Amino acid sequence: MDIFVLLKMVPDVVEELVIGENGKSLDPQMLRVKLSDPDEHALEQAILLKEKHKGTVTVVAMEAPEVDEILFTAFAKGADNAVKLTGDWTGIQAPSIARLFASYFSSANRQLGSQALVLLGSQAIDDLEGEVAPYLAELLGVPYIGVVTGIRLDEENKKIMVMKEFAGGLRGEFELPLPAVLGVQAAEKPPRYVPVAKVRSVMKSSHVETLEVPPPEGIAGLSIDRLFTPEAAGKAEMLEGAPEEASARIVEILAERGLLGR
Amino acid sequence: MQEPILVLAEHLKGELADITFEMLGAARKLADQLKAPLYTAVFGKDVAPLTSQLGVADSVFVLDHPQLDMPSADVAAGLLKKLVEQKGVSLVLIGGTNVSAGIGPRLSFRLNLPFVNFCRNIRVENGSTIFTSQLFGGKILSDVRLPENRGVVSVYPGSFAADAGRSDKKPSVEKVDLPVEETKIVFKRYIEPEAGDIDITKQDILISIGRGIVSADNIAMVEELARALGGAVCASRPVIDQGWLPLSRQVGKSGMTVKPKLYMSFGVSGAPEHVEGMKDAGLIISVNTDPNAPIFGVSHYGVCADLFDVLPALVEKIKTH
Numbered sequence: 254m255d256i257f258v259l260l261k262m263v264p265d266v267v268e269e270l271v272i273g274e275n276g277k278s279l280d281p282q283m284l285r286v287k288l289s290d291p292d293e294h295a296l297e298q299a300i301l302l303k304e305k306h307k308g309t310v311t312v313v314a315m316e317a318p319e320v321d322e323i324l325f326t327a328f329a330k331g332a333d334n335a336v337k338l339t340g341d342w343t344g345i346q347a348p349s350i351a352r353l354f355a356s357y358f359s360s361a362n363r364q365l366g367s368q369a370l371v372l373l374g375s376q377a378i379d380d381l382e383g384e385v386a387p388y389l390a391e392l393l394g395v396p397y398i399g400v401v402t403g404i405r406l407d408e409e410n411k412k413i414m415v416m417k418e419f420a421g422g423l424r425g426e427f428e429l430p431l432p433a434v435l436g437v438q439a440a441e442k443p444p445r446y447v448p449v450a451k452v453r454s455v456m457k458s459s460h461v462e463t464l465e466v467p468p469p470e471g472i473a474g475l476s477i478d479r480l481f482t483p484e485a486a487g488k489a490e491m492l493e494g495a496p497e498e499a500s501a502r503i504v505e506i507l508a509e510r511g512l513l514g515r
Numbered sequence: 516m517q518e519p520i521l522v523l524a525e526h527l528k529g530e531l532a533d534i535t536f537e538m539l540g541a542a543r544k545l546a547d548q549l550k551a552p553l554y555t556a557v558f559g560k561d562v563a564p565l566t567s568q569l570g571v572a573d574s575v576f577v578l579d580h581p582q583l584d585m586p587s588a589d590v591a592a593g594l595l596k597k598l599v600e601q602k603g604v605s606l607v608l609i610g611g612t613n614v615s616a617g618i619g620p621r622l623s624f625r626l627n628l629p630f631v632n633f634c635r636n637i638r639v640e641n642g643s644t645i646f647t648s649q650l651f652g653g654k655i656l657s658d659v660r661l662p663e664n665r666g667v668v669s670v671y672p673g674s675f676a677a678d679a680g681r682s683d684k685k686p687s688v689e690k691v692d693l694p695v696e697e698t699k700i701v702f703k704r705y706i707e708p709e710a711g712d713i714d715i716t717k718q719d720i721l722i723s724i725g726r727g728i729v730s731a732d733n734i735a736m737v738e739e740l741a742r743a744l745g746g747a748v749c750a751s752r753p754v755i756d757q758g759w760l761p762l763s764r765q766v767g768k769s770g771m772t773v774k775p776k777l778y779m780s781f782g783v784s785g786a787p788e789h790v791e792g793m794k795d796a797g798l799i800i801s802v803n804t805d806p807n808a809p810i811f812g813v814s815h816y817g818v819c820a821d822l823f824d825v826l827p828a829l830v831e832k833i834k835t836h
């Protein structure tokens with residue numbers, strides 16, 4: 254199986270997000286980025302599939318601060334090839350990102366074969382104009398399923414069985430042929446951890462290929478009026494004081510409502 | 516007069532989903548403001564009986580077809596595209612749910628119209644429609660516009676009142692005859708949630724933990740509190756994804772919807788996907804180190820403190836009560 258994992262970085266929401274002077278985007282100076290969580294799961298799922306069925310894992314990432322570290326970490330986890338797409342694409346959105354990734358597959362030696370499986374995160378927190386995976390499936394003309402939480406391959410490596418999440422713990426099983434594009438919501442196992450030392454040693458022995466891709470043009474987009482921070486709902490009555498005091502208040506509240514001694 | 520607005524009715528296992536009524540309510544208001552007709556479309560297998568609940572729309576288009584049992588995103592997008600073109604629709608609303616994932620982008624691609632994701636509010640200003648989308652997990656909101664009010668909008672679940680989309684009015688139903696495209700994706704079966712060790716939807720008291728719990732080793736402390744109160748432990752998605760608790764304990768969009776008498780959360784930020792599953796609990800008490808954590812917006816009482824200080828103090832106070 255030839256597995257491709259397409260990665261993108263997103264703002265790290267653990268940090269405070271600062272809106273830039275134009276009022277329409279985040280201040281790039283104040284921005285810290287991290288690998289999108291579902292993308293990390295897509296990578297883990299790819300490595301799990303490789304361990305089970307052999308094949309190769311190629312990670313393709315859009316240029317961004319600290320993305321090299323992400324790519325070397327992918328090597329350390331078991332990826333075979335890494336590619337960095339470079340270019341100027343500030344404020345780029347999913348319809349265009351999908352075209353960047355599609356252009357990677359358009360050169361002669363990279364066309365999707367009958368064993369190809371393309372994995373992306375099912376969605377990202379900055380997907381204002383939609384998710385990348387379905388756009389990419391349109392461009393590549395292959396089947397797509399999103400919100401995937403499990404993938405099995407049949408013996409002949411031709412079909413995959415995919416688990417998709419609905420709601421309330423209900424899931425559905427689907428069968429589809431390769432090549433295919435899947436949006437991964439969660440890998441079958443939590444993403445593995447690799448020690449920094451291993452990543453460092455991989456840096457010496459592996460090579461990240463770079464590929465310059467011009468920004469796509471002529472895509473119908475929406476227009477952003479402004480970004481703003483939501484008003485805090487501020488509904489809760491805050492219980493002040495040391496943990497002991499707050500705990501004593503909680504116990505009182507529970508007792509008043511008959512929620513103790515059950 | 517503006518061109519028609521179309522809502523894609525979502526259904527699962529023979530029932531219309533709440534998101535359908537949320538969208539219908541929001542779209543009704545918008546259609547009235549813009550003086551546009553409101554349409555809704557239902558595609559699926561054995562879906563004709565569902566149309567009777569869709570009276571809020573001016574016209575209901577139904578396609579009941581044996582091949583449309585759980586249609587894939589490309590099939591649904593193909594049908595929608597034809598309907599949009601036939602009926603001259605300008606704006607399409609689709610649920611931002613797992614069930615409908617991927618339909619919107621595919622449709623927007625095929626119509627070459629922009630797509631608005633994560634839509635939480637819609638308003639009209641000087642004849643132009645403004646959509647408010649959430650970004651970065653709800654930390655930022657964004658007002659956006661569609662050129663000529665044309666496009667595809669994904670509505671974030673829980674953003675609008677579902678009641679506004681329900682009506683006893685008898686709808687005007689039209690059967691549409693659209694060709695159903697072949698697809699390579701075959702729906703095999705549903706997989707029901709594993710009956711977990713504990714059914715969290717049946718508990719009166721739930722103690723919920725989030726990423727703030729840091730490691731699986733710390734769950735023992737929470738279990739002690741749950742025992743002291745006679746409740747069970749549940750969690751946000753990251754805790755489940757780490758494998759620290761079984762899937763049956765997940766609360767939220769892709770987990771369970773719970774309505775206990777008491778919901779106490781520790782180190783849960785209160786992302787919309789989590790809140791969706793617990794906001795109707797009788798009493799919500801939350802502990803979080805971040806005074807601005809959105810969980811405080813849905814809680815009755817809040818404690819801004821380190822959960823590792825509050826947990827032992829609380830267990831102690833309960834035991835000595």
Ligand SMILES: Cc1cc2nc3c(=O)[nH]c(=O)nc-3n(C[C@H](O)[C@H](O)[C@H](O)COP(=O)(O)OP(=O)(O)OC[C@H]3O[C@@H](n4cnc5c(N)ncnc54)[C@H](O)[C@@H]3O)c2cc1C
Pocket residue numbers: 376613652724725726727728750751752753754765766767768769770771781782783784785786787788789792802803804805808820821822823
């Ligand atoms: C399609 C989809 C479906 C999803 N379904 C679900 C779902 O069903 N359920 C769900 O929960 N999520 C779901 N999510 C994920 C959701 O978006 C959030 O990422 C998730 O709910 C965040 O979990 P959290 O609050 O535990 O973690 P975080 O958002 O990381 O929050 C951790 C919180 O802990 C606090 N904290 C840290 N340390 C301490 C401490 N020592 N003491 C006190 N507080 C502390 C922090 O201040 C922070 O607020 C879904 C997402 C998607 C895209």
